[in-house]
Amino acid sequence: MLKKLSQTVVSAIVVGGLLAGCSTQSDNGTSATSSSAPKQADSTVKKEDKVKLTFWRNSGNDTENAAYDKLVASFMEKYPNISVEMTPIPYSDYDTKLRVSIASGSPPDIMALDAPTVGSYANAGALKPLTAYFKADGNMEDVPKSTLATYTYQNEIYMAPLTESSIAMFYNKKMFQAKGIPLPSKNPDEPWTWDQVLDAAKKINDPANGIFGIDPAQGFGSAGGTAYFKYPIIWQFGGEIMSPDGTTSKGYLDSAQTKKAIQFFSDLYNKDKVSALEYPPDPFPNGKLGITIDGSWSLTNLKEKFPNFKLGEDYDIAPLPKGTAQAVANGSWALGISSKSKNPDEAWKFVNWVTGHDGQKTYAGMTKDIPSRYSAAKDFPELNEYPKNIFVIQNQKYGRPRPITPIFPQMSDAVNKMFEDVTIGKRNIDASIAEAITTIDKANADVKAQQKK
Incomplete structure (x- = not known):
């Protein structure tokens, strides 16, 4: 968990x-x-x-x-x-x-x-x-x-x-109703598309009053968080992180589908400006965030720490959004x-x-x-x-599964840096991906060299 x-x-x-x-x-x-x-x-x-x-x-x-x-x-x-x-x-x-x-x-x-x-x-x-x-x-x-x-x-x-x-889409029900946004389905097999989510986030977004549309992946914390929250976005757009045998990211992390996913994520912050690099404490229960992607464990946290922010009245939960496919990280x-x-x-x-x-x-x-x-x-x-x-x-x-590889920590760090470089540093997406692939391939080479000793 x-x-x-x-x-x-x-x-x-x-x-x-x-x-x-x-x-x-x-x-x-x-x-x-x-x-x-x-x-x-x-x-x-x-x-x-x-x-x-x-x-x-x-x-x-x-x-x-x-x-x-x-x-x-x-x-x-x-x-x-x-x-x-x-x-x-x-x-x-x-x-x-x-x-x-x-x-x-x-x-x-x-x-x-x-x-x-x-x-x-x-x-x-x-x-x-x-x-x-x-x-x-x-x-x-x-x-x-x-x-x-x-x-x-x-x-x-x-x-x-x-x-x-697992993780899902938490949304402020009252904000949706105030903006006339139709409520998402609660059926796990009927998620919104990311385009629908973006449309809702734009309607809710009000930066002048400190209100943002969506936090798509719990910010930019640890690389472990990246693996759990951001990899599904890549999969949902049809992309991949590594080869099935976990030996390389070449041909996977640099695919057109993966690039589309990363670009969409970056655009939430830089083009559409419905996401922020920093939020005030507990923005979702405090009415400063319309949509957040969060985990099953947060149900208890919200109930205990924010008893006046009630499920069914103030917020609801919908399946994780999809691009061309549904996907969520497990393990x-x-x-x-x-x-x-x-x-x-x-x-x-x-x-x-x-x-x-x-x-x-x-x-x-x-x-x-x-x-x-x-x-x-x-x-x-x-x-x-x-x-x-x-x-x-x-x-x-x-x-x-998240990529099953002996170099998971190095791979996760490289992908996390890639997301940060493209989104926060506004770096060229191709250059950022190329650097991540080089880092991952070097880590794999180091493992193979160590095994030969």
């Missing part, structure tokens, strides 16, 4: 070689263990045996921590011969400690990872492929294919998803198993317990997050009704 989304700095893992030494890849680039199936005969722990698993995760809020505590306790009750030692680590320290543990050859058996990091960790051989486990008893059909694709690298699934999140935190775990079958039992139907229902029931499984989402009436059904259905039907 984006409330915990970070631009995880894993470039040091790959380029610096922290993980390169534990790579298990064969010469053809595929994992040496990719075809190995789970040892079903060994998966049942004998009564006299006691298996201890270590599980590291980033510490969340009190509710998230309580949900994990409950899942661990229920697992050990069902499997008394398997103990799970869970270690919550402060978010700011988590990535560094995990990288160090992997580099030193003593990683935890099970680790929580953010979706965009799968390419880095899998490429370095730090994760055990889970495809065979999923096929055996992971109920793959219960997870959207696009979600599984988010955790797949070189045709192997490396992480098991727990929750999802959140998920669980992976270390390639060095001495008890991978038992580790899978725990991972499957937490991320299976019952585990997701327990976790989401406490945290109010969106489960990644169809069956778990169906069990919550509020997820099948407006407004949350918009986020759920969008993710299930129109979700897309």
Whole structure:
């Protein structure tokens, strides 16, 4: 979920070689263990045996921590011969400690990872492929294919998803009504086009009184934010960021469709002037912003912090706008198993317990997050009704993985800079894209050179 989304700095893992030494890849680039199936005969722990698993995760809020505590306790009750030692680590320290543990050859058996990091960790051989486990008893059909694709690298699934999140179009209902603008459909399959959104934003826009039409992608914060909010705009216009194998942006980031998307985004600020580089605090609930693209997590934030700004009265939610297609970024935190775990079958039992139907229902029931499984989402009436059904259905039907590549941090930084250069610096779009491609290609070359050492 984006409330915990970070631009995880894993470039040091790959380029610096922290993980390169534990790579298990064969010469053809595929994992040496990719075809190995789970040892079903060994998966049942004998009564006299006691298996201890270590599980590291980033510490969340009190509710998230309580949900994990409950899942661990229920697992050990069902499997008394398997103990799970869970270690919550402060978010700011988590990535560094995990990288160090992997580099030193003593990683935890099970680790929580953010979706965009799968390419880095899998490429370095730090994760055990889970495809065979999923096929055996992971109920793959219960997870959207696009979600599984988010955790797949070189045709192997490396992480098991727990929750999802999504973004949609929040709009000030009273502003729309005052300007005579027809209200958008609440049907997740009937989004407005970006041209319709622009038309509404122009009618609402009133810079002289500090009111702007739209914030299209949560401003210009972290590169992680760019990946989550701005990539969908590229996809919606028919563009792409990288090749399917995640090795280059040449021919993708410089396509006509991608250029059109970036130009449209820049024009919101520079030509149409319906967006601002800076907004006052909380512009949407404070009546200074007509439309904003925001996430499912903001429903709770608006309800708690702005009780007088009411859903259905003051604002409403519509599907994310489209260009030629609907698209939204997917992927959140998920669980992976270390390639060095001495008890991978038992580790899978725990991972499957937490991320299976019952585990997701327990976790989401406490945290109010969106489960990644169809069956778990169906069990919550509020997820099948407006407004949350918009986020759920969008993710299930129109979700897309962010580029799956070992150089995700460098790629995301380059694309973020490209958006900034074109929009804020008003730089030539072709020059900005060319520079981003050069940066991305160099990062890929550095990874390949490191792997040869």
